[in-house]
Amino acid sequence: MVKFLPLKEAVAENLHDGETVAFEGFTHLIPTAAAHEAIRQGFRDLTLIRMTPDLIYDQMIGMGMARKVVFSYVGNPGVGLLRRARDAIENGFPRAVEVEEHSHAGMANAYEAGAAGLPCAVFRGYRGAGLASVNPNIKSVTCPFTGEVLAAVPAIRPDVTFIHAQKADRKGNVLVEGIIGIQKEAVLAAKRAVVTVEEVVDNFDLHPNLTVLPSWTIAAISIVPGGSHPSYTHGYYERDNAAYLEWDEIAADRDRFQVWIQKNVIESSAEDFAGRVEHLRKAA
Amino acid sequence: MSDVGFTPNEMMTIAASRALKSDDVCFVGIGAPSAACNVARLTHAPDITLIYESGTIGTAPDVLPLSIGDGELCETAVTTVAVPEMFRYWLQGGRISIGFLGAAQLDKFGNINTTVVGDYAHPKTRLPGGGGAPEIATSSRQVYITMAQSKRGMVEKIDFFTSFGHGDGGDHRQRLGIDTAGPTLLITDLAIWKPDPVTKEFTVVSLHPGVTRTQVQETCGWVVKFAEALDETPTPTELELKTLRDLQARTKAAHQGTAKGKAA
Incomplete structure (x- = not known):
């Protein structure tokens, strides 16, 4: 309740x-x-998930609270970069942070799959995109009806x-x-x-x-x-x-x-x- | 201000706005694309549908948004949908005619990097990343790109494929099963470029007024190809310039207006 x-x-x-x-x-x-x-x-050792980390994750990462961050856009919208997040990713300051990076479409689909109780999301995405080769959680499945190869990401x-x-x-x-x-x-x-x-x-x-x-x-x-x-x-x-x-x-x-x-x-x-x-x- | 009465950036935005039509459904990237799309809406393309990735469909902001999710976008939209719906039904569903993107790094085949400078695992500079761009680049029926020219920005080889243009050129998109046209237009502060029909390499088709071939080459990191019949981009009209400048003045006032101590 x-x-x-x-x-x-x-x-x-x-x-x-x-x-x-x-x-x-x-x-x-x-x-x-x-x-x-x-x-x-x-709090310590959090895995922080957010499509757009924005100022709040810049602040939490800057305070050393994050072990890992899952995101699709690590910028200050309309302004530029998130400098505390950058410092952590580039220099390991104040601690090294593991990165799992997606596209917006990838994360939106992954949240929706989570809400729907599915193990993964399937969508038409990441075609030709470099993220697919640096993020092991981006995989593909073949449509059993049409044979089209689609992207798959685990549910959030x-x-x-x-x-x-x-x-x-x-x-x-x-x-x-x-x-x-x-x-x-x-x-x-x-x-x-x-x-x-x-x-x-x-x-x-x-x-x-x-x-x-x-x-x-x-x-x-x-x-x-x-x-x-x-x-x-x-x-x-x-x-x-x-x-x-x-x-x-x-x-x-x-x-x-x-x-x-x-x-x-x-x-x-x-x-x-x-x-x-x-x-x-x-x-x- | 140069002595021609407009800046290279103004020429870029106005040239980009002219490429848009009233019946386009345009997925708008923030920054230069956003300015161009709204100038188009306020001049020759009043019925254009502008879509921002925050889920705002058919938006008509009075000032340019700082972020893709400013309240102004929602308040003036025909409808606002959830982000999963935005990407699934509207973009993936094939309803976007133009994806309009900016770029930090661009190569001659229209591949864009906004992710890292240097190695992905140990980047020299960590940039914001793709956001909506990877799927905008492949699910929109066409992609327009706009950016100011520089040797740092327009490079022979990008460090990371954030969003796929024509890959290595030729039929690379088709080989990956991508059936959309990809980048069909690049508008810089100096020129208008279109991909070669066969190789897909961006080729200068029009120089902005007063711009020389040398200037275009000096600010580009690859060897530039020029079309045989090279046009000159028409000078901005008074209406175009006034529309853009008024929009930018309103935008500046609005974004500073939220500072404490100033009138809201």
Whole structure:
């Protein structure tokens, strides 16, 4: 049964050292507050899965929490590179990190296969692509009906998935709107799911085809207004593009990165996120 | 600003925009492709369907998005679908007429590297990687590429095949069972290139106004082939230039506008 918990407890109950974890959200709804709570609790040896590692995995990799990272785009969207991730991959700093790299199509299919309870995903992909020769998890199968050779990748099955969403109702059903990305698949593919939400409402009162995750698919819900900053929550606040640009400078320097983490993560809490999005809320 | 009244980058974006038509369904890469696609939409191709990999179909942003998933894309889209649906039904399903890509490293057969400089296992520079590009390059009916010329960017041999163009040239795509056309157009800041019908090597078919063959060769890492009948790219019109500059000014203001202390 879903539990409403403070974020600190939701993370402590559902994430453990050495586990495979996905913090998903495709540019939109990135669960930054949950990732920062994981940094404060200091988990080690995680396998981090995310299509676009974004700032949160740059931060977790920079803090030495990752043993392995599974991804399809390790860049700062629209800005450039992820410099902490680069430092780990190129120089093994602060620790060497194993890389499993896919395309977006590969990961999207693999999450969907995880949600569907299949062992692998089959799709038309990686044709002529170099990734197929450096990633042993990219294989091929022959269609038994047409003979077409198709790509196959193993299903993604995280121990736990964290997502951010707009709202939950009082029973713990969760509504996701806007760029819904891979949120639903990532939750249904995981053994456990933790959701941070902007708010809890009495009921959704919306049309029947919206993306709703029923309460029984979720282990814990935490109310964290602003919890996806500097990503955004459609209908609540805009993407903090200036923060993404600034991150490029912060992450370029190992010491400046540590100072930033100390101030903005270690010495902060989930309650601080609401203030970070005040200037990004649209006038109603 | 050069004395011709427009910059090489403006010429590149405008030349790229002209290649797009109102009935195209275009899968848009971020950066230079995004600017070109939106200039096309705001000038001669108002009904073009622009698709970004975040799942936004038929989007019409007022400012250029910084990322492929900015809220503006969703707010102005005809519909927004989940990422698996985007790649399975819309791209793999064969519904994209043009995949528009940028490149960090490009070879003369339109193969693109955005993954690593140096060895994959021990890279000199770890670049962001492919994202949607490996499948955009093979599932879109055609691929257009746009990038500014440099010897570092346009190389004889790329370090990694992030997305497959024409491979070693000739019928390499067909030999791999890929039935889409692949790269059919390359627009740089100096010229327009098309693949040779047989070898598939990119050949300069049009020089931008004021550009010489020497300039094209000096900023390209392979020996450049020029078409016998070499055209000159028409100069940007006032409308094209104004549309592009207004779009860039709105974009700059919007992206800085989220900085703290500034009006949102």
